[in-house]
Amino acid sequence: MKHLLAIEQLSREEIEAILDRAESFAEVGRRDIKKVPTLRGRTVVTLFYESSTRTSSSFELAAKRLSADLVSVKAAGSSVDKGESLKDTVATLSAYDPAAIVIRHPYAGAAQMVAEWTEAAVVNAGDGKHEHPSQALLDVYTLRRRLGSLEGTRIWIVGDVLHSRVARSNLIAFQRMGAEVTVCGPPTLIPRGIEELGCEVSYSLERLGEAEVVYALRMQRERMNESFVPSLREYAASFQIDTRRLNPRQLLMHPGPVNRGVELSGEAIDSPQSLIAEQVAAGLVVRMAILYELLAGGERPAPLAKGDGTAEATPIGQPA
Amino acid sequence: MSPTAALDVRPGEDANVILRRVTVLDPVAGIEGVHDIVIRDGRIAELAPPGDGAADGAETIEAEGMHAFPAFFDPHVHLRTPGHEHKEDVATGTRAAAAGGYCGILAMANTEPPVSTAADIAALRERARADASVPVGFLATVTRAMKGEELTEMVELREAGAIGFSDDGLPITSARVMLRALQYQRLCGGTIALHEEDPQLSGDGVMHEGPVSAALGLAGVPAVSESTMIARDAALAAYEDARIHVQHLSAAQSVDVVRAAKAAGVRISAEASPHHLCLTDEAVRSLDPQRFKMNPPLRGEADRQALIAALRDGTIECVATDHAPHQAEEKEVPFEQAAMGVTGLETAFAALHTELVLPGTIELGLLVERLAGGAAPFGIERPTLTPGSEANVVLCDLGAEWTVGEDGYESRSQNSWCAGRTLTGRVMVTVAAGQVAFRLRSFSLGVAA
Numbered sequence: 001m002k003h004l005l006a007i008e009q010l011s012r013e014e015i016e017a018i019l020d021r022a023e024s025f026a027e028v029g030r031r032d033i034k035k036v037p038t039l040r041g042r043t044v045v046t047l048f049y050e051s052s053t054r055t056s057s058s059f060e061l062a063a064k065r066l067s068a069d070l071v072s073v074k075a076a077g078s079s080v081d082k083g084e085s086l087k088d089t090v091a092t093l094s095a096y097d098p099a100a101i102v103i104r105h106p107y108a109g110a111a112q113m114v115a116e117w118t119e120a121a122v123v124n125a126g127d128g129k130h131e132h133p134s135q136a137l138l139d140v141y142t143l144r145r146r147l148g149s150l151e152g153t154r155i156w157i158v159g160d161v162l163h164s165r166v167a168r169s170n171l172i173a174f175q176r177m178g179a180e181v182t183v184c185g186p187p188t189l190i191p192r193g194i195e196e197l198g199c200e201v202s203y204s205l206e207r208l209g210e211a212e213v214v215y216a217l218r219m220q221r222e223r224m225n226e227s228f229v230p231s232l233r234e235y236a237a238s239f240q241i242d243t244r245r246l247n248p249r250q251l252l253m254h255p256g257p258v259n260r261g262v263e264l265s266g267e268a269i270d271s272p273q274s275l276i277a278e279q280v281a282a283g284l285v286v287r288m289a290i291l292y293e294l295l296a297g298g299e300r301p302a303p304l305a306k307g308d309g310t311a312e313a314t315p316i317g318q319p320a
Numbered sequence: 321m322s323p324t325a326a327l328d329v330r331p332g333e334d335a336n337v338i339l340r341r342v343t344v345l346d347p348v349a350g351i352e353g354v355h356d357i358v359i360r361d362g363r364i365a366e367l368a369p370p371g372d373g374a375a376d377g378a379e380t381i382e383a384e385g386m387h388a389f390p391a392f393f394d395p396h397v398h399l400r401t402p403g404h405e406h407k408e409d410v411a412t413g414t415r416a417a418a419a420g421g422y423c424g425i426l427a428m429a430n431t432e433p434p435v436s437t438a439a440d441i442a443a444l445r446e447r448a449r450a451d452a453s454v455p456v457g458f459l460a461t462v463t464r465a466m467k468g469e470e471l472t473e474m475v476e477l478r479e480a481g482a483i484g485f486s487d488d489g490l491p492i493t494s495a496r497v498m499l500r501a502l503q504y505q506r507l508c509g510g511t512i513a514l515h516e517e518d519p520q521l522s523g524d525g526v527m528h529e530g531p532v533s534a535a536l537g538l539a540g541v542p543a544v545s546e547s548t549m550i551a552r553d554a555a556l557a558a559y560e561d562a563r564i565h566v567q568h569l570s571a572a573q574s575v576d577v578v579r580a581a582k583a584a585g586v587r588i589s590a591e592a593s594p595h596h597l598c599l600t601d602e603a604v605r606s607l608d609p610q611r612f613k614m615n616p617p618l619r620g621e622a623d624r625q626a627l628i629a630a631l632r633d634g635t636i637e638c639v640a641t642d643h644a645p646h647q648a649e650e651k652e653v654p655f656e657q658a659a660m661g662v663t664g665l666e667t668a669f670a671a672l673h674t675e676l677v678l679p680g681t682i683e684l685g686l687l688v689e690r691l692a693g694g695a696a697p698f699g700i701e702r703p704t705l706t707p708g709s710e711a712n713v714v715l716c717d718l719g720a721e722w723t724v725g726e727d728g729y730e731s732r733s734q735n736s737w738c739a740g741r742t743l744t745g746r747v748m749v750t751v752a753a754g755q756v757a758f759r760l761r762s763f764s765l766g767v768a769a
Contacts, residue, residue: 105654109655191534191540192533192534193529193534
């Protein structure tokens with residue numbers, strides 16, 4: 001795997017390889033010294049054209065944990081403000097001979113274009129409303145840890161599917177791992193033709209009880225102005241996931257940041273069935289695994305030696 | 321009157337050429353067979369029996385196995401002049417047209433500033449008489465500065481030589497302004513060509529709304545954005561008995577509306593572009609804006625099939641390229657940010673021959689007829705091979721394979737939707753308005769002693 005541009009391009013085996021690698025990094029995270037020398041002397045560039053907390057911080061920390069040199073570029077305050085094109089910015093950063101460029105961009109296909117302009121491995125950290133593959137991988141990782149397997153698991157993705165790259169990547173990733181996916185939301189926020197991606201479509205939460213996993217999406221306030229929904233109040237009345245609608249056996253997920261009281265009730269967020277904090281934790285190890293697979297990977301990690309937790313039990317920790 | 325009388329071209333030498341043993345096909349004139357086409361002093365002197373054609377001092381082209389058709393007419397070209405000469409100008413755009421086998425093109429008015437005054441038309445016509453390789457006509461905008469609010473001085477524009485009117489690039493959103501333009505047409509004549517799109521429905525869409533846009537997370541332009549506006553304007557044209565031409569039809573719903581309007585006697589004509597006839601939104605999965613971002617967008621396979629059916633039954637009477645040159649920096653950006661439009665003049669015949677004729681989807685004769693069908697909707701006589709007519713002839717080698725772009729382009733821009741494709745069928749020589757406008761560089765010509 002040269003780049004991580006879209007979940008669409010990954011096979012189930014490739015997804016599993018990254019998740020297995022992430023498992024071994026979870027072990028590293030339990031050590032006193034959480035850093036491994038794998039990417040020592042190599043450079044990782046993060047290039048963010050959109051604001052981000054979780055994704056940017058976890059990619060940056062992942063690169064540091066792997067001992068890479070890190071260059072973080074945010075569009076605001078950079079030459080992008082002076083009108084430099086994406087192509088020229090990438091050419092400039094490529095002059096540092098980075099091993100990887102992690103890019104978030106407000107428009108679809110940006111990461112793919114960058115991959116054509118640089119020798120570095122390119123990681124798509126979100127391109128417009130298209131894909132967010134590292135989010136999908138960490139969500140699959142989180143669920144796999146909890147459920148063992150996603151095979152046959154019924155997952156409902158609820159909310160603003162139209163404007164969500166997370167919905168698209170997760171829909172593909174969940175299905176590729178064997179889950180059955182239903183997308184649910186008001187008809188104005190469900191893209192026409194989405195069912196051709198193999199999912200079911202529901203315009204009400206009536207059958208939410210069928211779901212084993214409920215994945216709620218962020219509802220952006222600006223959608224009201226564009227007549228997608230009449231009001232947040234009406235949206236919440238019809239589509240908010242609360243403890244009344246959620247049954248205790250269901251797992252709840254959300255990519256963050258949450259609008260408390262809109263797509264999720266406060267009780268639901270704080271309930272024991274919520275995996276939201278686990279998702280954030282998974283973000284770090286999965287992003288370490290992504291960088292590792294692209295820059296040092298190729299072989300599957302050896303199975304973990306159960307219990308003893310010694311670093312020597314895995315290839316992790318060896319210089320690449 | 322010849323097809324090119326109302327158009328402007330750089331004056332040149334009248335052609336004296338014999339196309340020997342060429343397979344001639346002009347379905348509208350009922351000409352089909354192997355002849356020597358004798359072009360004398362820029363006119364088709366005769367269709368002589370093969371090998372018999374003779375003319376003193378004429379250049380003889382051994383064209384056995386090749387085909388001659390009436391040269392093509394494109395009613396929808398962006399020459400980008402004035403204002404965007406870095407993308408195209410009259411010289412490069414008409415060279416591209418000549419290379420594509422065209423004997424006439426109509427240039428759109430959405431330049432910078434838009435072509436809105438008699439002086440603009442006069443200046444462009446003068447430029448064409450200096451630089452144009454093939455005859456070109458200019459449309460003027462319907463509304464001042466294309467704002468959709470006030471009509472241009474349509475009578476004066478017509479007197480200055482505007483072939484017709486179009487705000488192409490933008491729809492005329494106000495039904496009231498549209499109605500006024502159609503009423504005023506009684507005074508000035510000139511077909512009004514319409515870019516049909518409801519901006520409220522298109523929103524920030526960048527591709528066809530459907531399963532592919534859903535998969536890519538790109539905002540969609542629904543098919544009804546086009547068809548509802550056509551329905552409105554067909555009703556207004558019927559009400560005023562006005563003459564309208566619908567540009568770049570893309571959707572099945574639009575075809576239905578045009579077909580119904582024609583059946584009801586509305587004076588409406590329609591065009592489709594080669595890219596809409598050959599491609600679907602599946603191509604957009606590549607997220608390549610250079611080749612696949614345009615307005616209207618590439619639509620679904622059912623839409624493409626509806627366009628082909630309409631081309632067959634005459635609901636769509638002509639192919640128009642909507643040749644829209646852009647420079648690389650406007651296309652080397654993510655899909656949503658990229659400029660809309662692709663070039664098409666140099667590849668229209670070859671692409672449609674490869675994609676529709678060779679697989680047997682449409683007959684060669686139908687393609688030839690539709691490629692020259694863009695003249696009549698603007699009151700211009702259709703190019704013909706009938707002896708006695710002005711010579712407007714394209715010589716094609718239907719077996720020649722070539723890869724688009726490998727030898728560069730005549731156009732100043734490279735955003736061809738065919739870039740990198742290998743096409744079968746190539747224009748070898750174009751005679752436009754009685755002058756040799758193009759010959760393929762690699763095609764050596766034998767000159768009679």
